[in-house]
Amino acid sequence: ELDLIYKENDLLKLTEKGTLLQSNNEISLAAAAIHWAAEPYLMWLSLVDSLKHNRQMYSQKYGDTIFEWLDRDKSTLQLYHTAMAAYAKHDYQDIADKVDLSKNHIVIDAGGGQGVLLDYILQKYNHLEGILLERAAVIQNIIQTNEGKKRFSLVNFDLFAKWPKHADVIFLSRVIHDWDDKFSIAILKRAKEALLPQGNIYLVEIFLDENTGNGGMLDLNMLVLTGGMERTKAQFTNLITQAGLKIIDTAFLRSGYAVLKLVPVSENE
Template identity: 30%
Template structure:
């Protein structure tokens, strides 16, 4: 565990040099890759051997290196983990994690100490980080969207509002699975504009309306279901309650609130992979944003404060949390 950060640093270097893309066309030697990337041959070979030891690339008998299933997930032309590697391994995220102790001692985010602003305010002045963050959210949604529509039946809703829906991948997947439904994609104006090509490419633009705004101010009316994926966990209870109350102000009596966030266990009695992932994600929310992952009891309290009754909460086999509520 102590050396886990070294693996992240190695992955970041490889992805920054586009090694996974270069290996996609066939095996290459360290010298070939050095010429293609401008890197020094011996240090690059040592990086590649470390990555081979972790299954990211494979070293052949002739000394050349070749792709693996893991390296394919790090290519820039696939919706895998490249964006997440660049964000978590890059200097913006990396330096804030170095101030974790500050967060534990003060309750303030390490991100704000290091960068002088909370994450979402910081991204407004750093277009490169903003674009990377949006890419990471889209990549994650591409991986989960199919699972969401398999796990929850949206066919009974007439209009589905995706609150903080980013570039529209989840909503377009939902609308493809529920062909009679219409959708409203709601996010900040500059984010919504980037969704137009996705919505059009996926063939649901005739059934989907794009609305720009802030979910802290108001939420579009007219939905039967209000969806929030990876939104509520970004915010503390006060801010999360504001979002829920704004939805409560417009949702009809028979409407449904659907929150897709992890549901943490009430007590940590196991150290399985999903539990480790969930609790580390909670630390990430603590260090880098003002939010948190929540237990079912914490979701219930939050829903009550926002004007909703929690009707069900569960995790899928991949740790996707589905928390459903109805207007109280």
Template identity: 30%
Template sequence: MTVHDTRTPDLGADQSDAADPAPAPAPAIDPASDPALDERAPSIADRAALFGVLTGGWTAQCLYALAKLGVPDLLAAGPRPVEDLAAECGADRRALRRVLNAVTAAGLFRETAPGTFALTPVTRLLCRDATRSSRPSAIMFGEEVYQSFGAIMHTLRTGEPAFEQLYGKGFYDYLDDDPQLTAVFSAAMGNAAVPAALAGCDLSGLGTVVDVGGGDGGLLGKVLTRHPAARGILVDLPEAVEQARAKLTAAGLDQRVTVAPGSFFDPLPTGGDVYTLSRVLHNWDDEQAVAILRRVREAVPDHGRLLVFERLEGRTPDPARAAQAQLIDVLMLVMLDGRDRTEEEYRGLLDAAGFEVRSVRAAPLHSSSTESVLEATPR
């Protein structure tokens, strides 16, 4: 059995470097500021807010279906009548019109003339060629993730991922058997932003950086661009490293990078000055996370460092981002055996693997990223 060691796509928290996540409909009164809230009868505004939350999944599934059919791509050049869209994407004209009416009423598309529709800046992100396209995430969220949330009662009753109950195997084993889903997953992860906490890391004099579970090479590419004398090694499974090779070649960095197909549960390249694990450990339970860290400990030299980028429980001060981070934690609950952890818990994992944490730095205050970075050295 091959262990698939890529990462969990975030629910939008890291799909944009600057845009804030759209807030959920607010109740009529802020619960934190109303001591008599328990005694107040629900208002019409409360009912509307709850209805908006309960029906949010309907809107998401409409966007999934439109993205899957390629409707945003058909509208990329400008408005088009629904008859043309239905003919080209293979949809029923009346059904497509009703779905487009719904998402237009939600402000996600525009109707420029009766029966003629156009994109908004939000739905332009669902086009295949959009910068850091959200199409792969929309498709995965609309299929395996949607089904897993539909079985959340199994998770609540057993504590086990609903995904395994639905599909008969763990998420990464399932990826191994489905190349099409693997491609969608890798593309979704490739569109995630590099953790903003990277900017606070002192990498002066860097020789070689080894990005373990580096996906499509986004983090490694940013490090090498900022440090022209450095070289890099990227470790991930074959599907991911091929995407990384193409991306790094397009950036003119291919002569400074070695791609190493493989699992981070197997021996890793040795001798790097800095090793990085970005959004990897939270996907795994404690035993597996320590196993990954021990592989890094075997490879890192005495003078080397490890940078671990993860969201730390209780360290996301912005309420909107904290709420979104908690949803990501529930995503992991229904899909995987992993979870977000506190700083102390990550310190414990690193200690068990033979590392000593030297510093912990949060992301810049106004960044969209929620990950902190733990810097550790061999003990």
């Protein structure tokens, strides 16, 4: 029924979809299957309360946000980021073809997990200095699992405090959807502070489609897990405007993700 296995000559074999659950698959979803069946599954028990109050309620009952839960255990954190890296390898394959960074110098991937997106960018634009900004626990995990043996530097940071590095290119990929409007605007303002003159911020997110419902399940998932949300293009535009930024270009990846190119609003506007 799930199209994961089929029977042939009294043997059960994996379908093409089923091979995605093999850990040796280049884009393996094995870690994702294990991760989502653990604590995040239990967080969905708070769905009704989350809908009533329009915010994440699991931590109200049990004391841990999902990020605190992840950081508490090294194996849990590793499993999560292995899952997120698999998604990124699939979703961001053509990201470097959608941006022109030929004249830029320094690129920051803020909250970029294991740095898959940054890797894709640096493979094409190898003249760039790459910086991955992440939480201390994530950076330590990258170092311990040898994921840090790449051509970008690892820097500990807090999304909501002043960022320790500046760049003329900043990527925020699947970061804003973790947060409500208040926190999202604060993050965008921190990114703007860290942007060098003539630089650009690239926001990589999926658009919620109110007509078709596309993205609706993920929207619920973000509410339950983090108190965040998926947004329509109009909602993103509103957030971006409140942060003192504006959209100057929009591109789409093959995976359906939008790449919004942002610049600060000038004093004359």
